[in-house]
Amino acid sequence: MKLEGVNKYYNKGMPSEVHVLKDVNLSIGHGDFVSIMGPSGSGKTTLLDILGCLMKPTGGKVYIDNQDVSTLGDNELAKIRGQKVGFIFQQYNLIPNLTATENVELALRINGKPRDVARSKAVELLKEVGLDHRLNNKPSELSGGEQQRVAIARALSNEPNIILGDEPTGNLDTKSGSTILGLLNKLHKRGYTIVMVTHDPNVSRITHRTVKLRDGEIT
């Protein structure tokens, strides 16, 4: 992934204009394990959203697998997210009325996998993250750590190139957080490229590179 001269404004041209990212240049290679750190309001989440094609930059270029995605339309970006990016959120963002299996299955069905294939793959992924005893439980019946593991399984479902985590341990206790970090470390050793936003130095310690952001600029 590569960002070249990326700028992001909110409410550009209005009195409430905010220049969140300023001429950001960043390269993330295949298999990298990167953390993005910075104080609140530094633009970390915005940077992650742009890397994950959830948001387009106001200026500059974004490359994923050498493809310039900065000017693609919404549907094209959705397809790239579905094929190349897996997201893990601080608040898990699981669907509350679906079981763990169905939550993972949904991601596969959205991206065109037939029902039986999606179901068996979902079960396989949940077993990989150690949740074979929780397949039929809904999020409300799972602990925070278990919910995040479901989210990780979901993020892996479409075999993405990159996993993006926005404070993946932010809502977890120390023990659960360690479990999640251990899982992410394992994934990295399997060859996944992982980029995490965090404000926790303990989290950034397990990554190989830390990108520090202040006032929208990489320092």
Add this chain to the structure above:
Amino acid sequence: MLEFAFKNITRQKSRTILTTLGIIVGIAAIVALSSFAEGINTFFQANMEMTTGKILVQQAGAGGFNTGFSGSDITDEQLQNLKSLDGVEDAVPMSIFISTSGFTPDLIVAGIDPSKGSLLTGKDVKMYKGRGFEETGGESFVMVIGRDLAEKKGWDVSDFVKVKNRDFEIVGVMDRTNNANIDGSAVVHIEDMQDVLGTTTYQMAYVVPEDVRAAETIADNIMNMDDTLSASTSKDMARQSAQVVNQLRLFTFGMGAIAAVVGGLGVLNTMIMAVMERRKEIGAMKAMGATRSKIMVHIISESMAMSLVGGLIGLALGGAGALGLRFATGGSIPATVTPGLAAISVGFAVLLGLAGGAYPAWKASKLDPVEALRYE
């Protein structure tokens, strides 16, 4: 993805129930009323079968079926005058006795000349049991009944039926003709009917023209000859019955339109609320790779699933209503839910879901994924 849509409609059960209730009531009303309208149409068509090409003559201003044809007295002299008109092959007198159970006809007995029966039915009626009506010439107080009547009452050949304090012996049961007027009624000799009714006159006469094309002219001639009589051709009756049926159909259409507005608004309201409540989920689905069209299909599937459930329940209730109407009219109005009506009703319900879900689905598809994910 349809199974996820069905799962979603059970998330807020009370809200889903209230939304589908509007659709259920609307569809049930449409099904019951449409089947009743078609039943009325079938009833009139059956009557047409019997009267095609013939002219129904009654006393002008007399009551119809619902009053037991009260106030209509055609004398023997008037009958002879009808027979002597140019172009008239025959004039067949008839009287009808109707007993009711509550508001519904319980027993309909027609009194006619046994030798003239087929002139009215327009067909040779086969017998299921016993003797045909035309074989009872010379007998008194005998009765031939339709198959539906026999089954409804549990009557058989050799049973006795009381008609206004007179006992009639059943000598034959007609085979099913699929004409409710024949299958659900009984026939007796016209003289015996006059005895029962305590009269020497007839309630009506069917004038049979030599040439059916002359029916309208003969009807005019009858009324010109005797202004105390009214004469209706089958065309007149068809026109009148078509008016009644069309009014019923219009009423049904009106009900359908109201159901459309109420049902569709209910679905729209529910789905708008659902989209607002599930912004984060929609954001998560977009993060997973859902395109705008997939989000739209997901939301619309949910509204259509809700409407489908409502439509099916409405169809069942409407069918029960049609059955009730059929029972209430003693079977004479064959209100039935045809496969076509069932398909149209359920299809209409699903369309309501599509219409109600379209705008919320479009709004959901346009949600910014980042804003949706961060929504609190």
